[in-house]
Amino acid sequence: MSAKILQRLLVAVLVAVMLVWLIVPFAMAILWSMVDPSTAWTYPDLLPPKLSFERWWIMWQTTSLPTAILNSYSLAPIAALLTALLAAPTAFAFGRLDFPGKGLAQILILVPLVMPGFVVAIFFASILLQMGFFARYPAILFGHVILYLPYAVRILSVSFGQVRTDVVNAARDLGASPWQVFRVAYLPVLRPGIFAAFLVVFILSLEEFALAFVVGSPDFTTIPTILYSYLGYNFIRPNAAVVALILVVPNVLLMLGLERLLQSANPASVSGKG
Amino acid sequence: MLRKIMLAATTALLSIGPVMAADDLLTASWDDVIAQAKQEGELNWYVWYFQPEFREQVRVFEDLYGIKVNVPDVTSGDDVKNKLLAEAGREVGDIDVIALGGDAANTIDVTKVFYGPILPVLPEAGALTDKINGGDGQGYAVAYWGNQTGMAYDSNRVDVATLPQTLDELAAWIDANPGQLGFNYEKGGSGPSFIHNIARNILGIAPDAVIDAVPDLAPVWDWFNAREDKFVITGSNADSLTRLNSGEFLMVPAWEDMLFSLQTKNEVGSQIKLYVPDWGMNGGGNIVAIPANAPNKAAALLFVSWLTSADTQTAFNQRFGTAPANSNADSSKALVSAAERANTRLWTMPINSNDVVPAFIENVVQD
Amino acid sequence: MRRTLFVLLLLAPGLGLVLAFVSLVLYVAVSQSFGLYNLGGDSVFSLAHWQAMLGERRYWRALQYSAYIAVTASLLAVALAYPVALLLRKPFRGSLTLSALIKAPLLVPGLVAAFLFVNVISYHGIVNQLMLSLGLWDAPVRLQNDKNGYGVILLQVWKQLPFAFLLLSAAVQALPDAVLLAARDLGAGPLDRFRKVVLPLTAGAMQAALVLIFIGAAGDFSFQAVAGPPSVDSLATLMTSVQSTQGDWNGAAVVAVTLMALSLFGSAALAILVRGATRLARG
Secondary structure, eight states: OHHHHHHHHHHHHHHHHHHHHHHHHHHHHHHHHTBOTTSOOOTTOSSOSOBOSHHHHHHHHHSSHHHHHHHHHHHHHHHHHHHHHHHHHHHHHHHHOOOTTHHHHHHHTTGGGGSOHHHHHHHHHHHHHHHTOOOHHHHHHHHHHHHHHHHHHHHHHHHHHHSOHHHHHHHHHTTOOHHHHIIIIIHHHHHHHHHHHHHHHHHHHHHOOHHHHHHTTTTOOOHHHHHHHHHTTTOOHHHHHHHHHHHHHHHHHHHHHHHHHHHHSOHHHHHTOO | OHHHHHHHHHHHHHHHHHHHHHHHHHHSOHHHHHHHHHHHOEEEEEOSSOHHHHHHHTHHHHHHHOOEEEOOOOSOHHHHHHHHHHTTTSSSOSOSEEEEETTHHHHSOHHHHBOOOOGGGSTTGGGOOSEETTEEOTTTEEEEEEEEEEEEEETTTSOGGGOOOSHHHHHHHHHHSTTOEEEESSSSSHHHHHHHHHHHHHTTOOTTOOOSSOOOOHHHHHHHHHTTTTEEEESSHHHHHHHHHTTSOSEEEEEHHHHHHHHHTTSSOTTEEEEOOTTOEEEEEEEEEOBTTOSOHHHHHHHHHHHTSHHHHHHHHHHHOOBOSSTTSOOOOOSSOHHHHTTEEOSSSSSOHHHHHHHHIIIIIOO | OHHHHHHHHHHIIIIIHHHHHHHHHHHHHHHHHTTOSOSSSOOOOOSHHHHHHHTOHHHHHHHHHHHHHHHHHHHHHHHHHHHHHHHTSSOOTTHHHHHHHHHGGGGSOHHHHHHHHHHHHSTTSHHHHHHHHTTSOSSOOOOTTOTTOHHHHHHHHHHHHHHHHHHHHHHHHTSOHHHHHHHHHTTOOHHHHIIIIIHHHHHHHHHHHHHHHHHHHHTOOHHHHHHSOTTOOOHHHHHHHHHHTSOOHHHHHHHHHHHHHIIIIIHHHHHHHHHHHHHHHHO
16 A cells, blocks of 8 residues: 555656656746847846747747748658658568568668768768759758658558458459559558658658758758757847747647547557457 | 769859859949849848848848848858858859858959959949958958957946956956856857967967967967866857856957847847957958859849948948948947957967967867 | 569668668768768878877767767666656556656757756756755856766756657566566565566667667767757767868768767667676576
8 A cells, every 4th residue: 555655656756847847947938038128137137027029029020930930841741741652662561571581671771760860961961062962952851751761661561561461352352453452451451550650750850950950051941950040059048938939839739739649540440450 | 973074064054154144244334233133133141140130131222122132041151151162163053142251251262252353343342341350352252241359248247447458367357256257169259269369468479470380389278277167168159148148157258249239139238348358359350242153143242232331331330339341331339449449359360260279179178 | 583573663662762872871971081982172092081080189079978978878768767667557547647748858859958958057047046045055056068968968868768768668568467476476576576577578678779869869969069068079069060160071971980880889889788787687
């Protein structure tokens, strides 16, 4: 009994600590972001003398926040779609076929996961320069697709493995065309996997920093690169707070929503194997 | 191989294509330049600092001519320069107007990389210069920004009478106020200016001395290393000022224009003041130029003339506290008095700061 | 034969593309570190770039520092993730909230986390003010950009903990109840059960977590740039600074090869060492 109380106490303390750890920093950031431009918050004032949202408005108008948001939120879905499409054939082979060297192939696909991001970024940039290729948007898009193919392949392989051969055969026996077979036997099982692969790549692309920073240098802005600029080199605390909040709040909301969707799309419930 | 073919192809294109139109522009009447600029309708200005502020300033130009000015956020000045050089072989680049530190004109082959010479063509040419920060733009690059580094201090907590003016006074001040001096060695030049000038003072080299070889810098490292527990290394220009403002330091090196601009927006409080000590702090300025492969050359030329005009330079002085780069502009607004301006020093003379700062990183920071 | 061709065709757009890209990047990085495949200037095989870089104190300090951060962060993250994963093996009241909170760092980009952190620990920030008002400290303490990189390690552990947690909790949940119950019936205490049952059965997941976190932390740029000690570089910040500030691609390539070697051999060595240690612990 006492062990149980102890455990409960431990959990309560853990939850409290983690909440403080999350809430206090965000509260401070909100406070800093609301320092009114008419009066400075400076030592030894404990609290800002005047609060307003004025700074938010100024930052939105005079920084390239809108461009960064447009770039990031257009790169992410395109990268996700392309990645899922390119991953599908490999995932099919991994999930439904047996061939010599399959084990090795399944390990090799994971190589990008263990490559340091900045090494990939700098030498991809070097290759692009040597080729005389200067269009940054497609270059970063291509980079994201390659970097995140492993995730999509892994997720989709599992889905392909869950497709039931008896259903496929039954559909064939009933004279279904290849398209019909795909629609009846594959699609229902694959759908959650496709969805999951799309979301994972979407989120990863949205957060990717190294490639966007190096290949996009000096002037291609995405959400992470603009964050770096205002949190690093041009670090002015109230402005940094505004940029961080403008970019993080929608991110967090979006991802919470996505996670919920992801949980409701449980592969087991659809494949009928649960 | 591929690269060589690309290079050959692009240089071939470069030598025939845009140069034709370019010559026209340099000999055309100013009215024709304006007409063509309006036809081009927009331009990209690459500048590595104050982008939010500049986006506000260029609205005057946009309203005047109906030409849109894009000011991209850039990662750093070095990255912009790398882009300029890496893309010099492209037939048409992205950059219409580029801002650089004045000394960059000496490390870039300005006659090849830039379009021009543009200085003689500008309507206010007589009031402008192509020599700043120890660099010579040879008419291809024009000064548009004059600046000065100094020591910023918290006037609420530091008595003006006790401000150190000489090396010995600084040493005594550091002993009396341990942990109250912060400076950066990278991401901005304010700290490097401090390191550079203190080094020159330690070596006992007069500002106007002529030196043919870099002297032994060991005494400099000894001086700093002996005090390494009493000063703090910061992350950047902005980091120094942010932490001075929040009460962590009493004194940091800073740019006059940066502090002025931050105070205008109340991002730094008005109790922070700036002085240029007798031991000297570097001053200089920045240039603008038009890359040879700029897509909108007429608009770029018109923009450079607006940027360097007496009106704009006066406006910059009032908004940023800069030293005007146009001799007809008004220079009444500044943080530093005229008397203190005499303590301004050069980045390149008598020893080059590039010979001191990287060695400082190796011998003091990493030590 | 036709079947082989079919499989190869299937693999080409996925695996094929990945392998082609990665090997090209590796090839360019390694060749440029030896002065080959140069941007501008002649391409001549040379050891000069290695020699120059190996002669710089900055390089050695960066290597040492990145290795230190990677080892400390990965060990700490795994050590912290174990008890939490075990605690959450069976659902209880509040377990969902707790596991959501542990996964929260996945939603906050590293740069933002670093900014929030630096903001809170700044000289007159809330932590210092709290300690002062509680009378625990007499004067504010300079916590920001601390010399030992504790701030960076804290951020790394915070950001990487979810990965360790996800990997370990999958392994822990797969432990058969029967085995744990049997161990308890045989009179094994909690620590013994952990040492002799849990650890050996989840060692694979632990090694995977160690390797992934090690590689992530060894290649860190953003935490170092915002919260790290200003007097030292991580390999990633050194590499970008060499490439961007000095325009030296060959020097950057030397650092890149070093970073890849550290990631590969460092993480492998750590995983093997820890595996050995768990064997010893089992007794």
